[in-house]
Amino acid sequence: MNLIILQLAARYIKPILLIFSVFILLRGHNEPGGGFIAGLLAGSGFIFHAMAHGSEKTARAIRFKPVTFIRIGLLLIFFSAIAGIISGEAFMKSQWITINLLIGELKVGSPLLFDTGIYFTVAGVLLLITFSIMEEVQWK
Amino acid sequence: MLLSILILFAGACFAPFLIKHLKKYTGYLLAFLPTYLLFRFFPFYREIKGDIIIQNTYSWISSLNINFSFYLDGLSFLFTTLVLVIGILILIYANGYMQSYRYTGKFYSYMMVFMGSMLGLVLSGNLITLFLFWELTSISSFLLIGFHHEKADSRSAALQALLVTGLGGLALLAGLIIMGNISGTFEIVELLNERDALISHALYLPLLLLILLGAFTKSAQFPFHFWLPAAMTAPAPVSAYLHSATMVNAGIYLLARLHPVLGNTPEWQNIISLFGGASMFIGAYFALTQKDIKAILAYSTISALGILMLLIGIGTYLSVSAALLYLVVHALYKATLFMVAGTIDKTTGTRNIDLLGNLKKSMPLTTIITLLTLLSMAGIPPMLGYISKEFIYEAKLQAPGVATYVLFFGVLTNVFMVAISLLFGYKIFFRKTPPFLQGKEIKKQAISFWIGPAILAITSLLLALFPAVFEPIIKYAVGSVKALAVSVELQLWHGVNLVLLLSGVTVALGVMIFVFRKTTLPAMEKVNATIFKLEFSKGFNMMIEGLLKFAVKNTRFFQHGYYRFYLMVIFIAAAILIWYQLYRTWSWDFLENISPPTFYATGLAVITLVAAFAATFTASRLVAIVTIGVVGYALALLYMIYGAVDLAITQMLVETLTLVLFVMMFSKLPPFVKHLSSKSKVRDGIIALVVGGFMTGLALKSSQMNLGYPVSNYIASHAVTVGEGRNIVNVILVDVRAFDTLGEVMVLTIAALGVYALLKFKLQKKKL
Numbered sequence: 001m002n003l004i005i006l007q008l009a010a011r012y013i014k015p016i017l018l019i020f021s022v023f024i025l026l027r028g029h030n031e032p033g034g035g036f037i038a039g040l041l042a043g044s045g046f047i048f049h050a051m052a053h054g055s056e057k058t059a060r061a062i063r064f065k066p067v068t069f070i071r072i073g074l075l076l077i078f079f080s081a082i083a084g085i086i087s088g089e090a091f092m093k094s095q096w097i098t099i100n101l102l103i104g105e106l107k108v109g110s111p112l113l114f115d116t117g118i119y120f121t122v123a124g125v126l127l128l129i130t131f132s133i134m135e136e137v138q139w140k
Numbered sequence: 141m142l143l144s145i146l147i148l149f150a151g152a153c154f155a156p157f158l159i160k161h162l163k164k165y166t167g168y169l170l171a172f173l174p175t176y177l178l179f180r181f182f183p184f185y186r187e188i189k190g191d192i193i194i195q196n197t198y199s200w201i202s203s204l205n206i207n208f209s210f211y212l213d214g215l216s217f218l219f220t221t222l223v224l225v226i227g228i229l230i231l232i233y234a235n236g237y238m239q240s241y242r243y244t245g246k247f248y249s250y251m252m253v254f255m256g257s258m259l260g261l262v263l264s265g266n267l268i269t270l271f272l273f274w275e276l277t278s279i280s281s282f283l284l285i286g287f288h289h290e291k292a293d294s295r296s297a298a299l300q301a302l303l304v305t306g307l308g309g310l311a312l313l314a315g316l317i318i319m320g321n322i323s324g325t326f327e328i329v330e331l332l333n334e335r336d337a338l339i340s341h342a343l344y345l346p347l348l349l350l351i352l353l354g355a356f357t358k359s360a361q362f363p364f365h366f367w368l369p370a371a372m373t374a375p376a377p378v379s380a381y382l383h384s385a386t387m388v389n390a391g392i393y394l395l396a397r398l399h400p401v402l403g404n405t406p407e408w409q410n411i412i413s414l415f416g417g418a419s420m421f422i423g424a425y426f427a428l429t430q431k432d433i434k435a436i437l438a439y440s441t442i443s444a445l446g447i448l449m450l451l452i453g454i455g456t457y458l459s460v461s462a463a464l465l466y467l468v469v470h471a472l473y474k475a476t477l478f479m480v481a482g483t484i485d486k487t488t489g490t491r492n493i494d495l496l497g498n499l500k501k502s503m504p505l506t507t508i509i510t511l512l513t514l515l516s517m518a519g520i521p522p523m524l525g526y527i528s529k530e531f532i533y534e535a536k537l538q539a540p541g542v543a544t545y546v547l548f549f550g551v552l553t554n555v556f557m558v559a560i561s562l563l564f565g566y567k568i569f570f571r572k573t574p575p576f577l578q579g580k581e582i583k584k585q586a587i588s589f590w591i592g593p594a595i596l597a598i599t600s601l602l603l604a605l606f607p608a609v610f611e612p613i614i615k616y617a618v619g620s621v622k623a624l625a626v627s628v629e630l631q632l633w634h635g636v637n638l639v640l641l642l643s644g645v646t647v648a649l650g651v652m653i654f655v656f657r658k659t660t661l662p663a664m665e666k667v668n669a670t671i672f673k674l675e676f677s678k679g680f681n682m683m684i685e686g687l688l689k690f691a692v693k694n695t696r697f698f699q700h701g702y703y704r705f706y707l708m709v710i711f712i713a714a715a716i717l718i719w720y721q722l723y724r725t726w727s728w729d730f731l732e733n734i735s736p737p738t739f740y741a742t743g744l745a746v747i748t749l750v751a752a753f754a755a756t757f758t759a760s761r762l763v764a765i766v767t768i769g770v771v772g773y774a775l776a777l778l779y780m781i782y783g784a785v786d787l788a789i790t791q792m793l794v795e796t797l798t799l800v801l802f803v804m805m806f807s808k809l810p811p812f813v814k815h816l817s818s819k820s821k822v823r824d825g826i827i828a829l830v831v832g833g834f835m836t837g838l839a840l841k842s843s844q845m846n847l848g849y850p851v852s853n854y855i856a857s858h859a860v861t862v863g864e865g866r867n868i869v870n871v872i873l874v875d876v877r878a879f880d881t882l883g884e885v886m887v888l889t890i891a892a893l894g895v896y897a898l899l900k901f902k903l904q905k906k907k908l
Contacts, residue, residue, distance in 0.1 A: 028870045029864070029874070030867050030870075032867060032869075034786065034867070035873075037786065037789050037793060043797070044793065044796070047800060051800070051804075066892075073885070077885065081878075092879060094864075096864050111863070111865070111871075112874075114874045114878055115873075118874070118885060124889075125892040128892040129892050129895045130801065132899040132900065133801060133804055133805065133899065135899065136808075136899045
């Protein structure tokens with residue numbers, strides 16, 4: 001398929017969706033958002049691209065396999081989960097550190113890591129399912 | 141002590157590497173590990189002498205009283221010595237025996253794993269630790285029996301052994317847990333004080349039966365004996381080590397260990413002596429008519445294990461000392477005989493006793509070793525076997541209650557043993573060269589083939605001549621079984637008494653059977669052919685096959701592969717359960733504090749309804765997809781109105797993506813024809829209404845649920861202070877209930893991999 005309008009739209013919408021997804025991910029702990037939603041958004045961005053160009057081209061553009069996203073995500077979740085054990089507390093107990101930046105304080109904690117893990121996993125799952133289906137229906 | 145076990149396991153890890161570079165010496169090199177351990181353990185003898193028990197405890201799951209604890213007393217010391225000494229000799233033997241096989245790396249690995257687990261088993265001070273090692277020995281035995289995995293009978297024998305001992309293992313675990321629950325501890329030291337509570341408890345008999353089931357399956361007692369002869373498909377070192385000298389003694393060890401805690405009750409004595417006695421007699425009887433020399437040895441092992449069980453069951457001082465003495469004797473002669481059998485198999489290429497003969501010329505050393513060992517097995521002086529047989533007779537004479545019956549079968553069993561020994565020795569080594577071996581050149585055997593058997597045979601002789609060296613070890617072992625020190629005197633000459641008379645009768649009858657073998661053996665075979673037509677192992681296999689067939693039928697019935705029927709079953713089952721519960725607890729209270737719906741909500745509800753109806757009655761798939769999408773978006777808006785922003789966003793995104801996926805598949809779906817009859821439409825409609833009805837009911841019901849203190853308040857007040865976030869939903873997802881989220885992510889991942897696998901598999905098939 002050669003859909004000029006869709007391809008043109010995808011060129012702009014994909015980066016916007018990706019950046020927006022990161023924004024949603026980071027604000028998630030205080031405002032509506034979070035890893036799951038952000039993961040869906042990021043996945044949608046790629047899917048939009050894939051609908052315009054075909055899954056093979058998108059897969060090549062991403063360079064990572066969808067399974068790699070899932071791997072990264074699960075690994076991040078694992079690290080966030082053992083953060084509690086490392087600091088001598090229970091498995092999955094959340095840990096927070098406050099980093100003093102010049103502009104202000106930034107709180108970083110294992111739940112954020114966890115949420116990032118969710119983000120990658122959800123995006124990976126979405127891409128894996130969609131790309132498999134696209135390959136099956138030979139969406140080009 | 142944990143370190144000793146770990147050393148052996150480390151040996152298991154290194155064995156394959158050793159094989160790669162030093163294939164010729166791997167067995168010798170690995171034998172250094174148990175030798176080293178023997179030296180490590182030897183100094184403990186002084187503590188054992190002083191009646192000091194050595195304990196090591198590593199905390200494992202302390203909240204459940206489960207510790208990784210080790211315990212060394214007289215009994216453990218005896219078994220440890222046995223496991224290590226025979227282990228060394230077997231490894232040396234295996235070095236020669238296994239030379240021509242492939243996968244020897246695996247073999248040595250399994251062997252070392254077994255040795256480590258067996259050591260762990262006899263050193264465990266905690267019942268759960270003991271169980272762990274118990275199962276490890278079963279598993280390593282499975283792997284070793286199935287060593288020739290390319291042969292079908294090897295595989296089935298391995299599986300059979302695993303299933304039988306595994307079944308016993310599960311029963312044992314249940315028994316041990318009951319024991320732990322009654323006494324509140326799994327530590328053997330502490331259990332010793334709980335004897336009264338245990339034997340007077342209502343669950344004493346069930347727990348005893350469960351533990352006995354574990355011990356009987358492991359020690360191949362009748363009627364679970366069949367796995368042991370089948371296990372003879374394993375290489376000779378395995379039979380010599382696992383299936384005669386050590387692993388099968390685990391059941392005996394367990395009962396000896398638990399004797400001070402559970403023993404000496406009428407139930408204990410009767411059940412154990414019944415099964416032990418039966419195995420003792422049946423094993424010896426069957427051994428007499430076997431043709432395969434390893435099968436002869438296997439059945440006589442069953443008999444020996446039966447004797448041990450019986451003696452433990454009788455439970456007098458005398459019988460327990462007789463048991464432990466016989467255990468050592470048996471390990472010494474049976475390991476030797478199995479190694480000899482392996483050597484004969486290797487050199488002549490057969491294990492059929494009828495094809496063998498006149499090996500004394502070609503294998504003089506082996507002949508001498510075997511003769512010495514057979515003397516021990518038949519219980520003839522001057523071997524250690526004689527002393528132990530005298531002891532056993534004496535113990536049986538003094539057995540309370542069952543003495544006469546036990547003595548009768550005991551003597552009969554030993555008569556068979558004498559006859560077997562004579563047959564074994566005569567047929568293999570002395571009679572004229574049979575046609576099978578004529579003209580065959582028999583190679584000289586390397587030193588590794590006879591050094592192990594020779595050491596064991598000479599040990600057996602020396603210990604009989606100088607029993608004083610050996611006496612204390614048995615004494616301390618008996619002491620820990622009875623928790624009371626008693627004197628055990630070992631002597632070759634007991635003076636003329638009833639026991640000596642019985643010995644004489646035994647030998648005479650055994651010789652008679654041998655002399656008239658032309659008439660006695662065929663008669664026995666005839667009896668076997670008529671009475672024992674159905675072999676136990678065949679019966680067991682039939683049972684397993686039946687179970688598998690049932691499982692197939694069962695699965696076919698439930699997993700029929702029709703997606704719509706799965707859904708229907710789920711829906712109907714859920715509807716029945718939930719409607720029943722709703723009907724039981726229903727009330728109309730919620731009508732009172734219902735608030736009038738807002739303008740937006742009403743509008744959305746109307747849109748949803750219209751879209752739902754359109755989806756139900758449309759004749760076009762595209763319309764159906766779009767209208768269902770409309771329902772989804774309307775729901776998302778509804779969430780928005782009631783303030784669930786995160787939920788609304790998620791719903792919106794998921795709805796969009798679902799639509800996109802639908803669109804992708806659209807062209808590939810089969811045409812939207814009327815493939816449903818009006819009858820099934822009505823049926824589906826009813827199911828849909830019933831399910832929708834209970835969902836409505838549930839939603840209404842949930843508003844009047846009164847959960848003492850809502851969790852939401854707690855989370856709301858702690859989200860910022862503890863969770864460091866102002867978005868409560870997110871705090872719940874990633875912090876408070878992160879475990880749930882983790883589970884959901886796992887489900888998603890598995891689902892995605894499932895989709896991927898399904899589609900990829902189909903694609904590959906198409907390409908083919």
